[in-house]
Amino acid sequence: MKKTPIELNVNGQTRTVLVEPRELLIHTLREQLELTGPHVGCETSHCGACTVEIDGRSVKSCTLFAVQAAGAEITTVEGLASPDALHVLQTSFREHHGLQCGYCTPGMITRAHRLLQENPNPTEEDVRFGLAGNLCRCTGYQNIVKSVLAAAEELNTQKEAAQA
Ligand code: FES
Ligand code: FES
Secondary structure, rough: OOOOOEEEEEEEEEEEEEEEEOOOOHHHHHOOOOOOOOOOOOOOOOOOOOOEEOEEEEEEEOOEEHHOOOOOEEEOHOOOOEEOOOOOOHHHHOOOOOOOOOOOOOHHHHHHHHHHHHOOOOOOOHHHHHOOOOOOOOOHHHHHHHHHHHHHHHHHHHHHHHHO
């Protein structure tokens, strides 16, 4: 099938890729751009392992074609950390044992990032509801929720310190 050149803005960089109209965004990210943080789980929009941010919204990247993301701002888990430090959510998942096998983790963290952007002071219920579209086979979710709540607290502390 004929391939079309499109521009994807990923993690602050504009990248040109050649895609077939049927190519899913998750495959373009992983196979062409070598961003293997987003994982392929179900490919049917159930598990959330492929979650990325597109124009400030959480999107399961197996649910849209790469051509549909042309021109949008895409952030994958690789784009959350700064060059010299992990994102607070990443550190928090490590400290609070928010992962076991890690397969769901990039999607969980990317989704949690958006959740905290929209609600910087979530309750436990808010976190559980906000992560309801991301499945984990290992952890029982308890430590994932704990990690997100701890990250929210740390981010708020950092914000207050920056404003002082
Ligand atoms: S791989 Fe996209 S939701 Fe499961
Ligand atoms: S840590 Fe294994 S699926 Fe979540």
